[in-house]
Amino acid sequence: MKLILADKTVIEGKSFGADVSATGEVVFNTGMVGYVETLTDPSYQGQILVLTYPLVGNYGVPDPEFFESTGIHISGLVVSEYSETYSSASAKQSLASWLKKSGIPAISGVDTRALTKKLREKGVMLGGLAVKGNTIALEDPNKRNLVAEVSIKEKRVYGSGPTKIIAVDCGMKENIVRSLTRPGITVLRVPWDYDFTKEEYDGLFLSNGPGDPTMCGATIQNIKNAFKKDIPILGICLGTQLLALAAGASTYKLKYGHRSQNQPCTDVTVGTRCYITSQNHGFAINRKTLPKEWKVWFENANDGSIEGIKHTSKPWSAVQFHPEASPGPTDTAWVFDEFLASVALYKKNHA
């Protein structure tokens, strides 16, 4: 199998997934664990994923209940070494068999450090995995409406409490659903373009998702409408960008994104506290365009980019990182607690 990049680089390797070709945007993730969670994260839709950790497959693949969505979302997987054998009590199959069953190609034997450096220097680029003898035309997944591809098609209800939260699914990870579904709460998970403003609700959640946020015009419009009320809003990842766009800010594409489990984010409202966060995003909020009713909440301690915003007076906030973790550190799980507390407060005040 070959990995072909837009800059004409061709890397030979060994296939260990499905025997098919695929194209996508080539991105890298530096997490050392969590390939199951990562591969099933809908935000990776359309992307060929390079894992920088060199040994992959060590603990196999568990039951689907531990996935972040119904299946694999990446277009292809690139690793240095695939571990043919695995061991873990939770494993139900090997990574290779899962990839094969899911029709996802994968390549091993790649100098992933060299590849990562290329992506870092030249920025993420299109690429493809080609089965021997095949030629492939590279397609840009960002031209597609990736969010529409991964969002649920029909709304779905979780829990049965008096407090109702609308969760706009732009590619929502399962662990977000798990984090929100608590006693007393009903989560109504709706498709990305669903007009939730007609619904009665006490809190609005905007999920993560793949690709360019500006592709989600319908969602942005709905959020703008939601601004008419004071109902608490929390956005995560793409949800943050959508919130910012609705507020009037603009977004831009990062050269090579943040995809890792070790991004330090400083709470700039406090100044002395920094959290290690799990991230997976290619776009960010343009700081200069942030309207003055909004303030920066979190900042990336490495490159200074915006990692969270907060409205100066309304209970609206969002984080660019993943407090639901999975994969990654759980340090910021309190973001959900804060959100749910503000929802409870709202509910109490509007009872």
Next chain:
Amino acid sequence: MPKKPKKVLILGSGGLRIGQAGEFDYSGSQAIKALKEEGIRTVLMNPNIATVQTDKGLADSVYFLPLTEYFAKEVIEKERPDAILLGFGGQTALNLGLALDASGVLKKYDVEVLGTPVSVIRDTEDRELFIKRLSEIGVVTAKSFAAENIKDAVASASKLKYPVMIRMGFALGGEGSGLVRSESELRTRLGEAFHRSPQVLIEEYLAGWKEVEYEVVRDAYDNCIVVCNMENFDPMGVHTGESMVVAPSQTLTNEEYHRLREVAIKTIRHLGVVGECNIQYALHPVTGEYRVIEVNARLSRSSALASKATGYPLAFIAAKLALGHSLLTLKNAVTQKTIACFEPALDYLVLKMPRWDLNKFDSAVTSIGTEMKSVGEVMAIGRSFEEVLQKAIRMLMIGADGFTANKGEAFHIEKYLAEIKDPTTRRVFAVAEALHRGVSVEEIHKLSGITTWFLDKMKNIIELEKRLKKETLTAELLRQVKQAGFSDKQIGTITDKTEVAVRALREKKNVTPAVKQIDTLAGEFPAKTNYLYVTYHGTEHDVIPGKKGIAVLGSGPYSIGSSVEFDWSSVQVLKTLQAEGRETVMINYNPETVSTDYDMSDRLYFEELSLERVLDIVQFEKIKGVVISTGGQVSNNLALPLHKNGVKILGTTPENIDRAEDRHTFSKLLDKLNIDQPGWAELTTRKAAGEAAMKLGYPVLVRPSYVLSGSAMAIASDEKSLMRFLERAVDVSSEHPIVISKFIENAREIEIDGVASKGKLEIYAITEHVENAGTHSGDATVVLPPQRTYLETIRRAKRIAKKVVKELKITGPFNIQFLAKENKLQVIETNVRASRSFPFVSKVTGYNFIELATKAMLGKDISGHYQTLELDYVAVKSPQFSYSRIKGADPLGYVEMASTGEVAAFGSSYPEALLKSMMSAGFRLPKKNILISLGGEENKVKLLPAIEKLKVLGFNFFATEHTAEFLKTHGIASELVHKIKSGKKENVGTLLDSGKLELIINLANRGLVREGNGGNNPSDGFIIRRKAVDLNIPLITNRQLAEAFAMALSEVGKKGLESKAWDAYKKDA
């Protein structure tokens, strides 16, 4: 930020010993650098003279003093520091700090403890408190009971059901802990345990659970990060210091990894650690349940490892955090762009492997368990498990070429299943053997509890070996086996080719390795790091070749005979080269060293010191010259092979080094120069050996070139003992000849350490051993300047040195060992390299011998007038033993080295320096009760004057039968102690157990022969010595040392011991 202290006292860790090795030189040095950078004055207390941290130019003031409460108080009184650091000198510093706090010294002198508060340290050290604190936040620990007496302990154990785990509070490296299977076993263990610690813990035994460790950093503002996690190869029950360890963990799922991470952070926050600590877990392989095993609220061996594994400078950051800095304001030193508040992402893995030296001890037990026995460790970096495993095995320098394809009996294990089930130091080779013989991974897993993932990878190696045997060596197969860590030599062994031929073939087929950077962020950000490793899983180098630097070869693992002194020497070379404006490339792989700090060299290769790898690096970097003479024997051995491959060796030519190493040529050389040497012969049969020994005259010293078991050297007093040794322990053949030398009795031993330039002696120092020849120079008590050696002898030693230096055209460091007896000087050996005592002679004389040697190697003129003999003070260096760890070994000085480290002290007089030096190695001065047991007439007669001196001092003597009788006839009263076998009261056993004794002087009958110890029928002498060690009672087993000690004690008398700083001795001079 709180107010910065002006002056800080840092407690070091003392001599290297099992459980506490060179890692604390690394952490202490980092701490000093971190404080100095802020203009804070630093005072260091550490008697380990071979460390970098005690160098001039680091701490503002250094005290080579015993790490005891008394001396610490003296130092505090004198220096009046406003703060103290307890976390950088291992368990020694931590315990001393706790004692100073408890006795109110810190309060009295208003000394603030920086970093983790004392109360938090107590919470982590006192097992009962620890468990209570953790249960407050629902964090689970192993079920356990603390006991302060035998009765309670036994009761608790029966509640938990056997087997149980016993452990001691405030202990180090698992000391005194272990698996206990029955009540009778428990009772024996408790006896010893309560001698060492007031508290013993009885705990449920977590058999088969995975062992995992996290390194956690927290600042005073509650920012908390995990820098590294590690997974043990062996399941619970094998101490982390005894197990292979990988970082990051390999078989933990995201959920497990992050759940334990979350518990770690929660726990550390709750406890309130400020700085660095580690937390150890047991993780159930099936249910995923965890138990917290312990928290070490200080820098540790694991943190040194984590530091080297990730590139995150843990000790440096911990020191900054202790001063009140925030993780947010500190930089990631590797990228210089990002901040210290992050968690390194690795795109490689490391494997740590322990190095044991138990075969140096005849009767030592080779099983491993919850107590540490290893003396050092190595760390391999690579991009597959197979690669790091094979690299690490080679790095151990135990003669193994990797996991498989090893020559030599030692790696073929007969009872492999037994050694897999009940682990020994050879477990990894037992697994190899089993896999070779077709035992399934499942079976090995069942026996050992080792996670199958590791075993599967090991099996891959064996499978590849099979392919190598069958298939042709295509480029693809070559690359595949290189990626699995096979060395050229191994491939050669398997395919019946020479190492050179394999290398040539490989290069022809373009199968070459890539140089990669350790950058803490897996390539996410550009990094300017010089921290490098070499792998076959790569197609591109991360760096461009350097500017023709000079490579310095390090010392490899700490082991008996090669310790921190060689790291010190390597560091001095780096410093000198840098001062001379040269680019430096350091090659070493010992994670417990300062030389592997990436700010010590322009480029650091954390790599093998093998011909193959050094050539790879030399070729890539276009190295101009290699320094091989400062890393001890490991680097010295590469001189000739590198030279033959066209590499430029700096200093003395490899041919001349070899002339000194080769016994035959060296002996001829001495004859030619008219230098006397003990008679010797090389033999290839037992019969010839017997004849030669007869001719030389007994006793003789036997040195086999091939050892089957036990020690490599022995003294034979007669034909019978010679034959017994030859039959039991060695193979004698033309392939494995033995050397027999005349053993010179009652000779004194002196040494010359020196530096020469182009065959001219430039500087030298003469040291004198307290013990007679027969005690290995590494185990001897060494004095500088000499106290008892005649000026004429010194002159003659110098003349001999000059001749040897001239003949071998030495440029650089060298060491010559002499026997001195009745005006006769004989040469034992010459090492054309830096010796163990270079840091000692450098620091005592005030001239940095390595700096001079390095300059000489660069061709600089180093001639000058160096005053090394007339000093106004005396320094004594003492060995640091680890016998308490080496169960079953006889703690008797011998021709083979047994000590694991050394310490030294200065004094205005010899007696003063001697006592302080002995105390620095853990010796406690007796107040009242001394047991004297002298074997043989000679020992009795000769020691009498010394005993009389002790008598005058008012000591109360106990003595074994013959000794008591002898003392009585000389008018010295003593209480008679019977033999154990007599069953009478008071016998040796009951007396030892009574806890009355404060010193034991036990001189073996035939001090030369190590026989009748251990085994099924141990002698009383052995029992006394062994028990003294196990019960932690000070012990002297050498007559000369006993004499010196008695003399010193009576001279120092009531004057007491002074506590002066190092430079105070200079100023007074």
